[in-house]
Structures are given as C-alpha cells and as structure tokens.
Amino acid sequence: MSLTRDDVAHLASLARIDLSEAELDRMLGELTVILDSVAVVQQAPTDGVEPMSHPLPLTNVTRPDVVRPSLTAEQALAGAPVEEQQRFSVPRILAED
Amino acid sequence: MTTDLTRLAAAEMARLLAAREVSSVELTRAHLDRTADVDDEVHAYLCLDVEGALRTAAEVDQRRIAGESVHLLAGVPIAVKDVLATRGLPTTCGSRILEGWIPPYDATLVGRLRTAAMPILGKTNMDEFAMGSSTEHSAWGPSHNPWDLTRIPGGSGGGSSSAVASFQAPFAIGTDTGGSIRQPAAVTGTVGVKPTYGGVSRYGLVALASSLDQAGPCTRSVLDAALLHAVIGGHDPMDSTSIDAPVPPVVDAAQRASVEGMTVGVVRQLGGEGYQAGVRERFDESVQLLVDLGAKVVEVDCPSFDYALATYYLILPSEASSNLAKFDGMRYGLRVLPSGVADPDAEQVMAATRDAGFGPEVKRRIILGTYALSSGYYDAYYGQAQKVRRLIAEDFARAFQVADVLVSPTAPTTAFPIGEKLDDPLAMYLNDVATIPANLAGVPGMSIPSGLASEDGLPTGIQFLAPATEDDRLYAAGAALEAALLDRWGGPLLDRAPELPKGA
Numbered sequence: 001m002s003l004t005r006d007d008v009a010h011l012a013s014l015a016r017i018d019l020s021e022a023e024l025d026r027m028l029g030e031l032t033v034i035l036d037s038v039a040v041v042q043q044a045p046t047d048g049v050e051p052m053s054h055p056l057p058l059t060n061v062t063r064p065d066v067v068r069p070s071l072t073a074e075q076a077l078a079g080a081p082v083e084e085q086q087r088f089s090v091p092r093i094l095a096e097d
Numbered sequence: 098m099t100t101d102l103t104r105l106a107a108a109e110m111a112r113l114l115a116a117r118e119v120s121s122v123e124l125t126r127a128h129l130d131r132t133a134d135v136d137d138e139v140h141a142y143l144c145l146d147v148e149g150a151l152r153t154a155a156e157v158d159q160r161r162i163a164g165e166s167v168h169l170l171a172g173v174p175i176a177v178k179d180v181l182a183t184r185g186l187p188t189t190c191g192s193r194i195l196e197g198w199i200p201p202y203d204a205t206l207v208g209r210l211r212t213a214a215m216p217i218l219g220k221t222n223m224d225e226f227a228m229g230s231s232t233e234h235s236a237w238g239p240s241h242n243p244w245d246l247t248r249i250p251g252g253s254g255g256g257s258s259s260a261v262a263s264f265q266a267p268f269a270i271g272t273d274t275g276g277s278i279r280q281p282a283a284v285t286g287t288v289g290v291k292p293t294y295g296g297v298s299r300y301g302l303v304a305l306a307s308s309l310d311q312a313g314p315c316t317r318s319v320l321d322a323a324l325l326h327a328v329i330g331g332h333d334p335m336d337s338t339s340i341d342a343p344v345p346p347v348v349d350a351a352q353r354a355s356v357e358g359m360t361v362g363v364v365r366q367l368g369g370e371g372y373q374a375g376v377r378e379r380f381d382e383s384v385q386l387l388v389d390l391g392a393k394v395v396e397v398d399c400p401s402f403d404y405a406l407a408t409y410y411l412i413l414p415s416e417a418s419s420n421l422a423k424f425d426g427m428r429y430g431l432r433v434l435p436s437g438v439a440d441p442d443a444e445q446v447m448a449a450t451r452d453a454g455f456g457p458e459v460k461r462r463i464i465l466g467t468y469a470l471s472s473g474y475y476d477a478y479y480g481q482a483q484k485v486r487r488l489i490a491e492d493f494a495r496a497f498q499v500a501d502v503l504v505s506p507t508a509p510t511t512a513f514p515i516g517e518k519l520d521d522p523l524a525m526y527l528n529d530v531a532t533i534p535a536n537l538a539g540v541p542g543m544s545i546p547s548g549l550a551s552e553d554g555l556p557t558g559i560q561f562l563a564p565a566t567e568d569d570r571l572y573a574a575g576a577a578l579e580a581a582l583l584d585r586w587g588g589p590l591l592d593r594a595p596e597l598p599k600g601a
Contacts, residue, residue: 003468007468008464011464011467011468011471012460012464013448014467014471015418015451015463015464015467016422016425016444016447016448016451017448017451017452017455017460017463017464018435018448018449018451018452019452019460020452023457023460026457027460027461027464030461030522031461031464031465031468033522033523034410034461034465034522034523035465035468037407037410037523038407038408038410038411038478038482039407039477039478040404040407041404041407041408041411041478041481041482041485042477042481044401044404044481044484044485044488045488046481046484046485046488049484049485049487049488050484050487051480051483051484051486051487052483052484052486052487052490053308053483054308054338055294055295055308055490055537055538055539055540055565056294056295056338056340056539056565058337058338061337061338063334071201071202075201075202076201078199078201079198079199079201079428079429079430080428080429081426081427081429081430081431081432082432088427088428090427090443090446091434091441091442091443091445091446092440092442092443093442093443093444094442095442
C-alpha cells in the first residue's frame with residue numbers, strides 16, 4: 001500500500017492546511033519513507049492485546065459542579081485576531097447562495 | 098566569596114539568599130548580565146522578562162528583610178520553556194502561528210514558581226510545538242550548544258538546556274514528550290528529569306501529545322532537580338490526569354544519594370547498534386561505578402522496545418493532529434487571508450493560516466496523524482500502535498520485577514552539527530530512541546552527564562528509569578552516581594566547557 005500525491009492533497013485538506021505544489025511533492029516523499037518505517041508495528045505480536053490509550057488507569061475524573069473564577073470577556077478576547085461587540089469576529093462560514 | 102554567582106548550584110544560591118549574603122536582585126541581575134553577554138551566540142531565550150524578574154527579586158528581598166518566612170527557593174531565578182502559558186509574557190511554542198500571543202493565564206506550574214517567588218528570567222527556545230530533537234524546527238532559529246556553538250543543544254528543549262549549560266539560569270523548566278528534557282540534558286552535560294506521567298500538572302502546557310507530555314526540571318545537579326521537582330510537582334484539580342498523591346520524596350532521595358542494595362537493570366535493547374562508541378564507553382564506565390557503589394547490575398530484556406520508535410511516531414502525530422486543530426486563526430494567534438480569494442470563508446482562512454503559521458515538521462506530523470487516524474487505516478496504524486504501547490508497558494513491568502531502576506545511554510550520539518539531520522526526518526527521530534519508551538509507559542526518567550566521548554570531547558548522558566510514582570529512586574541513584582563521577586572528574590563536567598565569546 002503506497003501513498004499517492006492525491007492522498008496527501010486529500011489529507012492536507014482534511015487537516016485544513018493549504019500546501020503548495022512543491023510542498024506536496026516533498027511531503028509525499030517524506031511521508032512514504034516515514035510510513036514504511038512505522039509500519040513495523042504491524043509485525044509486533046499483538047494477538048489478544050488490549051489497546052492502551054493512556055499511561056494512567058483513570059476513569060471519569062470529575063469536580064464539584066460549582067462556579068469558579070474564570071477569564072473575563074476582555075481577557076478571553078485579548079488574543080483575538082478580530083473582535084467585534086465583545087465577540088470573536090470570524091470569516092463567513094456559509095456560502096452566499 | 099565567589100566572584101561569579103551564576104556558576105553556583107541553585108541549592109547554594111538558595112543558601113546564600115537565606116543567609117542574606119546575596120540578594121535576589123544581585124543574583125537575578127548577574128544572570129541577566131550573563132545573558133546579555135552570551136545569548137547573541139547561544140540563542141537560548143525567545144524573550145526575556147527583565148522588569149518582571151527584577152520586580153519579583155526585589156519583592157523577595159524585601160520580604161526577607163522584613164523577616165517573613167519564604168520558600169526555600171524564593172529569589173532563585175529560573176527560565177521557562179516557551180510551551181508553558183505565562184500570564185503577561187509572550188508564549189509562542191516556537192511557532193509563527195502564536196507570534197505575539199500573550200496568555201491571559203498562568204500554567205499551574207508557572208503559578209507555583211510565582212508562589213515560591215522565583216523570578217522568571219524569560220522563555221526558552223524550542224522546536225515548534227516541541228516537535229524535534231535539535232531546536233532547528235523553531236520558527237525563530239536554532240539554539241546553539243555551549244560546548245560547541247556549531248552544534249545542536251538537543252530538542253525540543255534546547256533553549257532550556259543551553260540556558261542552564263551556559264550559566265544563563267541555574268535551572269529551567271522543560272517538557273518531555275519523547276525525550277525533550279533528557280536528550281537535551283545529555284548533549285549539553287546537564288541534568289534533566291521527566292517525572293512520572295501525571296506527576297506535574299499539564300494545565301497551561303500547550304499540548305503536543307496529551308498522553309505523553311510531562312513537564313520537569315532542567316538543572317546542573319541532581320539535588321537542584323529534586324528541589325525544583327518538589328516545587329512544581331503535586332496534584333492539580335485543573336488537570337484531570339494529575340496524580341492525586343504527594344510528590345515522591347525526591348529531595349530526601351537526592352540527599353541520601355545511594356544505590357546500596359539496589360538492583361540496576363541494563364536494558365539490552367537500548368545501547369547496542371547505532372550507539373556512538375564514546376557514548377557506550379562512558380555508559381559502561383558509569384555502570385561499573387554503580388557496581389562499585391554497591392548496586393547489583395543485571396541485564397533485562399525488553400523486546401517490545403524495538404517497536405517503540407515506530408509506535409511513538411504513530412501515537413504522537415495522531416494526538417498532535419487533534420491537539421493542533423485548535424490553531425485555526427479564529428480566536429487567537431495568526432490569521433491569514435488566502436491570496437487571490439475574494440470574500441474567503443472560514444475554512445479557506447483556516448487552511449491559509451495553518452499553511453503560513455506552521456513549519457514543515459509540524460505539517461508533516463499533522464498530516465501523518467491525520468492519516469493514521471483516518472478510517473480504513475486506523476486499525477493498521479493507530480490501533481496497532483496502541484496495542485504495542487501496552488506490550489512496551491508490560492516489558493517495563495516485567496523488568497521492574499527484577500530491577501529497582503533501569504539504565505541506558507540517554508541519546509545514541511553526542512551533539513551533532515546544526516543542519517546535519519534537518520533534511521532527514523527519520524535520522525532526526527532516532528535521537529529519541531532510548532527516551533521514548535518511558536513516555537509511552539508513563540514511567541519517570543532522568544539523564545545525568547556520564548562524561549565526554551573520547552572521539553569528539555562532547556558530553557554524553559546516562560539515563561535512569563524507575564516505575565511510575567517511584568521518582569525518588571531516580572534521585573537516589575542519580576545523585577550517587579553523580580557524586581562518584583564528580584570525584585573522578587575533580588569537579589563539574591561543565592567546568593570543562595569552553596569559555597563562550599562575549600558579545601558586544
């Protein structure tokens with residue numbers, strides 16, 4: 001199974017990264033080498049082994065449902081690229097039609 | 098009376114401050130002066146907080162004069178890796194996408210430094226979002242190894258390691274996802290500790306891979322690391338993966354400095370082929386010293402470690418691709434409009450922003466992670482890696498049935514020249530081959546200097562690993578070996594580093 005240039009372009013679009021043509025070419029070569037290398041995990045003896053997602057066996061860590069101090073609106077908006085009426089101003093998300 | 102305060106151990110600085118023989122303002126200023134002298138060449142810092150550090154220092158001095166009881170380390174300055182949120186101080190994670198971002202809050206561990214009244218000197222350089230082993234992936238240019246300015250200081254925490262090794266800070270905070278504290282320590286002749294996963298709060302640590310990331314101390318001695326570990330460790334309700342138990346007795350262990358009666362396991366899979374001869378030589382010598390100090394040494398077999406690098410480079414990109422989705426140009430950081438598009442929509446703006454804001458290594462790992470998680474390939478890659486991760490944790494569990502601590506060389510080579518591995522991602526990834534297993538299993542690890550490699554005269558490191566929550570074993574064993582090595586060397590290894598050129 002090998003990766004194609006179209007695959008990389010598709011993955012980049014899923015990851016919301018515009019890649020130039022030159023970047024796509026380079027990425028295809030690099031990813032192919034890396035994927036070949038990491039595919040070695042498929043040779044490990046994993047029959048009947050439970051996947052491990054996390055080093056600590058923790059379940060459902062909760063806190064009391066009480067109000068606690070948080071950022072003010074001004075603090076939360078301090079890093080906004082654009083703000084308007086105490087809100088994050090973002091580009092349109094729907095098409096015009 | 099010493100003439101150069103910056104060369105003291107942090108513990109000694111603390112003693113002088115408590116005895117009021119030195120003021121925190123003097124001590125902090127001495128470090129800032131050192132930075133002014135050498136950091137044009139080293140480039141350890143991305144930003145300095147001269148005013149804030151001196152303000153904290155003056156406050157501590159006032160409190161001591163007023164007879165207030167203050168923290169043991171109050172007034173001892175520190176550097177903080179730029180991946181930790183610092184209120185009012187820029188935090189870029191080495192990335193253009195966060196250029197100019199000033200966090201409105203402190204990471205929990207930064208809050209603890211402030212509570213202890215430790216002046217924060219500045220933020221240290223790093224590979225972008227901690228992805229790398231050399232700092233060459235920093236958007237702001239690499240840091241340089243004080244032992245040889247043409248070489249890398251390790252990564253991702255090469256800013257912290259080079260700051261400490263060039264006496265610009267007595268200690269620093271690093272973060273370690275696959276070796277980013279320990280490998281930089283090894284190649285700069287300093288000490289680095291990755292605590293047990295969950296031992297130090299991750300709240301305010303900009304996540305690379307949430308199940309692997311852990312912050313810890315970068316220092317010049319094992320005792321200094323223990324003192325800093327005790328400040329930053331412990332339960333934090335703001336981090337749901339934080340361990341709800343007291344910090345292990347790391348300072349006591351560092352002061353005990355003993356391996357008597359300890360069984361030390363040499364990991365067969367970490368240290369053979371691919372390890373530089375001089376690194377091996379210094380490692381074997383340290384193992385013999387441990388025997389001389391009363392440890393029993395056995396060889397342990399961890400066959401799944403052979404898959405650790407591959408496992409890591411599936412799990413890390415998968416988690417990173419998800420964690421880095423938040424950098425979308427909407428709420429903070431960079432926003433770039435695509436060129437030639439009239440009235441672009443949000444997704445087009447995101448894609449243009451992420452293209453302009455992320456460097457090549459970050460893009461590579463995000464796309465690799467997106468692939469490993471995509472339907473159709475999930476089972477073969479991410480799912481399979483999670484199973485191998487369990488095998489690696491089981492190898493550790495078996496090894497710790499016969500050994501109290503495990504040892505290996507920290508990094509396979511000494512510091513390599515800047516640029517040498519930049520175009521070969523796989524060669525770069527190999528730097529972390531010995532440090533990665535600990536992150537996958539969540540166990541603590543420490544690197545201390547083991548000497549200089551005979552072929553190039555550059556520092557080498559030995560790594561100690563202990564079972565989860567038994568971090569104190571690292572300190573007891575590390576401090577014992579450190580003392581024996583200092584005896585042999587007749588002084589700290591860093592005394593042998595060349596004088597740095599002083600800038601204008």
